[in-house]
Amino acid sequence: MKFSSLTAGVRAGLAILALGAGLGAVGPVATGAAIAQEFPQKPIQIIVPFKPGGRTDVVARLLAEKIQQNGWLSQPMAVMNADGGAGANAVNQMRRGGDDGHTIVHWHHQALIAMAMGLGDFSLDDFKSIGYTGGGSPVWVVRADSEFDTFEQLVAHLKAEPRSLVEAVGIGTIPHFVGAMLANEAGFETRYVTANSGADRLRLILGGNADIALFAASEYLAQAEGLKPLIYFGRERLPDLPDVPTAIELGYDVSWANPNWWLAPADTPDAAIEALQGALEKAIADPEIVEYFTGNTLEPYWTPGDEAMADAQKQLEALQAVAATIQ
């Protein structure tokens, strides 16, 4: 694993170099009609707006490898990490790469949060949605020795004494928006304390300096000790957490299924999008990939581009409502 991932990195780097050279040579000529005949004509660059090693990065590399192994696309796919600026760096790289389908982005709904917060100079109009390849949902937890055993008890307490409990969130990040959507829906109010990483949230809650925090289901399962989950934000219960109810079950219309979202520039030709969709749909149905997803509290599913875009649009409106309350 250790050295092979190093060589994978080097290989990715070389592929990017080769890609750069190809771009310089072909560049502006390779548009329109030429593409319609055959796609892809050169290696496909996947931009991941995060540092290497996170979930989005790992999923992109897994699927790219699977597609390459099986020859579902005639050219290799190379992952490039472009962290920073709430995704602005990645979007800039995508724009520079051209819109012939050879430069795509693998992101998740943090993109919508950046749009709702007005960070960066991009909106949904900049993208064509290729589709979702599965995703994962978070849980809301309290300390294991907390007086609350169910979500109803927690809400009742917060309604009686508003702002009496401290919620660890990063303002303008997923935990904040998901918590706020639930709070708006259920009609309670918590007090926030800034905690921008999962490790920070864990430290605050275990140390008794915060009462509630949101974790990805996989983060919760990895820790488990000292925590008690109250509510799950998926549409259906997670098999790994059979006793944790979903928000929808409890009568709150809130769900957050943070999808693995594949995006291309808005003017990408449909033929290229369809070729990518075909490959990704096969990859997400592959038994090995399915096994990895279910083993990491992710749900493997395929949502085609337009349907994914409609879902994102709806989610964005909900997020904008929350963003309006903090600006």
Next chain:
Amino acid sequence: MLDAFAALMDWHNLVLLLVGTGLGIVIGAIPGLTASMLIALTLPLTFHMDPVNAVTLLIGEYVGGISGGLITAILLRMPGTPASIVTTFDGYPMAQSNRAERALALGIMASVVGGIISWGFLAGMSPALARFALKFGPWEYFTLVLMALVMLAVLAQGSLVKGLLAAALGMAFALPGIDSSIGQARLTFGSSAMLSGFGLLPVLIGAFAISQVLRDAAQPISNKKIEIPKRRLPVHLSDARTHGPNMVRSSLIGTWIGLLPGIGGNIAALVSYSTAKQLSKEPDRFGTGHEPGVVAGESANNAAIGGALIPLITMGIPGSVTEAILIGALTIHNLQPGPLLFQNAPEIAYGIIAAYLLANLFMLIMMWGAVRYIAQLVRLPRAGLLSVILVFCVVGSYAVNSSFVDVWVMIAFGVIGLGLEAARVPLGPFVIGFVLSPIAEEQLRASLMLSDGNALEIFQRPYALLFLALAVLTVAWPAILQRIARRRRVST
């Protein structure tokens, strides 16, 4: 802990530790090139490594980098790293009176003993301290970071005002980007490239590597001839009796000084040197090639590393500039040093501890066996070396986010670093201010969010008050000393 040692026995880890320690020794031996620079430059190479591998490599570089400095300190009176300044006091006179081998032997032995003693504290204290630090909330973290920041700025070489000025400048450069407490863009002037602020790595590489390369390039090449030691390195059984107490005492001093945020190996070495001198029956012989002088300095500067690693892995507070870079390295690998590191990533927390011990042993073997070859490396053509470093700087900065903006940032900070050094403003506090102020800001604002904006709540937090008092005392200490001195003068 045993698991961590077992994991280290994996050949990848051993090779990386060996490479790291060896590189560290060579870079440490070459005057002008420091461990901080080496770590900042190799950091991008670790992106695609497993985090344990990455950490092993960097720890090796850290230990090797501090230890290698003694070679040139003894042979050339040019300390390879600032931590070895004290070693020149007695090491160089010894070399001149034909006792170079003896000085090297004692220096190496003392380094290893210092490393092992402080390792004992690192391994023994860290898990308990981490459990204790888990109770710390935002107020405690804010005051702790503030204390570290103030100590680093005040105790840096040079004047108090310039140290504070440098820290303030570093803090100012940390402001642009997304304000982490409200999620809004701040001081970006509408540029999306500025949304992520100035990257840690480009700033570090610029400030430490680029500015050093520029400075070295402007310097005439020294023609000082190096005497390569030819004979075997002599140690005797009786050394344990004659130098043992000194080694142990200096190692303890080094560990405890290293534990304090902001004071690194050079201060530790100075303090234990003067302690050894004061306790000595023949203080006049210090500075003329006296063996205890070499022993005191070299045990303390290595022990300071182990001491400084304690707050790093238990609380995420860097004890020195090099450690600030190590924290950056861990965060790049999505690991957060702090009280939960032992729970969430025990392989990393114990891996650091295990790697630290092994790096000291590797250092002993390599220095002992290869000291004469390492000494020859100092004669490498400077021009070639600097060009290679420059290439690594550019590649390293670009590789972080595949963004050329970072390369420009790196060059800009190289020039800023050069300017600051020319104005005798120390670079250490500048970088520490840059690294620590976002943490301090986030924690302060989190505290105020918790208390609904009531800053007086700090009075209900005894530890936070203690840290704050220490920070205030650090700044006020010189003034208090002056006042006491004046009062004494008046009364006599």
